[in-house]
Amino acid sequence: MATVAERVGADPERLWGGSVAAVIAVLVAGWVVFPELVYDRFIWQYFWGPVQADANSAVCATRADGVVQYLSSTQACATAPEPVAYPGYTLVSEVGYMVTLLVALSGLVFLLRRLDIGTDRRFFYALFPFMLFGGALRVVEDANDTPSATDALVSYPWNTLVISPIIYFTVFAITLAAVVVSVAAERSGAIDGYEVPLFGIGTGALALSLGYLVSLVVTDAPGVEFHPQVLLVTLVGATLAAGATWWVIERFAPEINAGTGLIGFVIIWGHAVDGVANVVGLDWMPALNAGRNLVPKHPVNQFVVDVTASVLPASVVAVTGDTWPFLVIKLVAATFVVWVFEEGIFEESPRYSMLLLVAVLAVGLGPGTRDMLRATFGV
Template sequence: MGQAWAVAVGALLAVFGLGSIVFPRTVYANFVWHYFWGPVYADAHGWSYAAWADGEQVRVSSSDVASGMGPVAEPGYTIYSEVGYAVILIVMLVGVALLLRRLDIERYRRLFYALFPFVPLGGALRVLEDANNVLPAEASAFALDYPANTLFISPLIYFTMFFLTLAALLVALWVHRNGYADTYEYPLAAMGTAMLAATLAAIFALAFTTEGLSPPRLEFYPIITVLTLTFATVATGGTWALLERFAPEVNEGTGYIGLVIIWGQSVDGVSNVIGLDWYDELVPVATADLDPKHPVNKFVQDFTGQVLPESITAVTGDAWTFLLVKLVAAVFVVWVFDEEIFEESPRFTFMLLLAILAVGLGPGTRDMLRATFLV
């Protein structure tokens, strides 16, 4: 298994690494840069658009530029990048499963809960980088310049979080195996919680201790966080109650991990509904609702607006169906991961569930905090 994984990783590196060297225009500029690195580069510089321009990577005002400037990238995701990140995620999950086997780690359910704080931590760190683009350099000691800030931009932040979590796990194992703690899970959870608290404290510091600057500081609208967590919890509780009442077999495999999965996806769904439909009503200084950054979000919103009459969407908005999609997808995941899957491959199963939580709660945390602090 380990050799097969190494061969797969080597093949991916060879295709895109050597391909970028041998065919720099076709492979690197028109694919790797256009769909992967270009959006990161534009985001890291706070640009709306970046043009390839024979490798100079210049700022442009729109995606419509002269043909000689090559591909144009903008912050966010495309369908190509999302598929690519999904492939990278699967490869990384297999690698993590192999690593856990080598570290001789068991009790995966407890490991899942111990790693939970690291999921919103990733979203919070992303917001700290977002603030870095909004505030002037003298606003705080948290300011990062290019290329260091790319470590906190997707997809590199996933690698950053991987190595950060791995370091915390190794420290927790050392603490436990040297007799300083009864288990490794509690020290691991404590480190994740401490880092999450420190990151949130840094964001609050930017919001309340940078007056006198232009822009002076971040705004703070706690109603966004309160409504997001409240509605997400209500949606999760209602969904879980219906499952327990009418289809209890769905929850038999995952148990309360399934509840956490549904809640994480609900946070993502509700944060999108609030940001895309109700932001300008909830935040007085906002001139418009936020724009979807993921192709799937935009597709669901556009589809709802096309199917439902304007008389309905004028009242309900057109992003609420995204929450339904997230809930249905989460329930499907919980149903698929039955007891048989846990018994056959518990290590990989729990890593996959953690990844599913991360792709919901991570972006949901970022969207919620960005809207809360008007980043």
């Protein structure tokens, strides 16, 4: 089947660039002509406003006549005039970020094609530490909200660079720079392959983030605690859940993983970390003597909690909690994704397939790492 670019007779890279430029032009034009509708009630309310509110540790943010105010009580937010932006995600923003991700991946394919990399599985494993780094870096910002760390790290507006979803672009930029540096070192003859230094850069960035968090514990920084039991339970629980899922696949439906191989297990494990981290953070914190439970920030998490609480009897919820279905959903979804990536997909579009697998793992392991470490360090 011919691609869109082939049917219209256009260069794929120019078609992609022109399409992105056209969308940006439409948004800018709408911003100029209808600023309140396009910027205030769309771009700001669903995308930039939540980041501002989160960066300023506010319950919500409001915008009127170009002035942003940060409110610190739920009641004030409920009675504030629209537009009102709350920290976290909405269905509108999640759809917008999903579309942005797919468009960015398409552009990245063109870059990898020019660099002539990204077709083998070593590329996937070389990027693995960066997904952990993204989650750890987000917790660094969480710790930055503590009294002792505020002066040590960046403050608003620079802290928006490490707040979701802007942090995805930040980590992407760091990862891209690491890829370019590693490939350049290989092409210069300094090293034999770019994968090892790329993995090393990601591991180093992760170590720096974790080192900062550990330093806060060692120096007894206010607002920062250390609950190793949370880290242990999450990692062990995720590994057991992923291992059980993998055993079922290999035993009863090995065709599901015929295309991805070991990458399939890594993806399932990454999403199991996200699922278990949610169960532990939202339900098990008091039971683990690790402080109060966290609050779900994603609409999907909140939806699962609400449905479970409404369907199951209160006596059952009191024992099992109301977030465990989220782990089941994550395992089923990850298994489905693994099944979709059959061998033929890798043969037809190896670079795009690898990038999609990286993205699939990142959207699970990144938030999962953040939730796990946030609960572990009590921030």
